Amino acid sequence: MLLAGKNSIRKTLYDVLSVKEDASYDEIRASYRAAILDSHPDKLQGKFNAFEPHHEIQERFLMVQKAWKMLGDINSRAVYDNELKASRQDFETADDVKIEEMTAEDSGEVLELYYQCRCGDYISVNSIELGEMGFSLEGNERRELQTIEAAPASIVLPCGSCSLKIRLILETNC
Template sequence: MLLDSCNLTGTTHYQILSVKEDANYDEIRAGYKAAILNSHPDKLHMNTKESQLDHELQERFLSVQKAWEVLSDPTSRANYDMELQSSRQKLEAVADEVTLEEMTIETIGDAQEFFYQCRCGDYFSVTPSELDEIGLPLNININGDVASQSATGLQPAAVLLPCGSCSLKIRLILHSVP
């Protein structure tokens, strides 16, 4: 799992390189260069005696290298972003977990929207285009069966949906198709 490569304090690779999560390749590269210069043992003219400070600097240097390795590759970055998003969603309290099959589908012309009623009477909703934007495209067959074609293999993906009126959220579980 890519998130295990973050340190125990919960620092993300983006924070290690001091860049925003929506940074482009050039911004990530510039962040990496600055971070590596600030943590490279040769650049800091450190002596070779073993100390706690030396160990911390070595860990910092290795974390900068790992962050660059993950964020410089588009595929590993996309996987890391999905895992990061998923881990953040797991930290939030949810009212319920539902699947697309449990949601009501409303079709107007070519547009579809999935609804699930909240305890307050309003609805949680999501459209296939919204799911596609976050990297979870849907496969809707002739019978109306729906499944995700996510890049996570055969493991289910999840997304949090807020209620239209209250503060409750549900976790929408999307099952991948083989």
């Protein structure tokens, strides 16, 4: 299962350094140097304001360092690019399904949700799995989701018999 945050568009390490994904080593290095100066806590001392608290500046500085460590090395960059490509394929190949479109089966302790895949098999998720992801499933017929904690906006569920996936859209009634 692949989770997507509330902002399903996540910032990549290329975004952190403000470079294109096909940027050369020299472009990445130059952008890193500029970004590290713009985010270094010692350089910004006394410039903290209400719009960007100190801890956010430190987080940005650490992200710039992480981006350089990953993208500045040819081997780790290749691994990162492959992971980035794979994560994008998960979202590009998924059909969007709302929880109301799934068939529910209540065994008493666990509520199992099914969706029929194009191959004929079923894609499923149960109330225990949803609970582990921060959702409480209430009611068999209405299938209302209650947020337990910060939770994703969607979950990608693969079919066990073929390569197809669905993206289960999770709308909560907080």
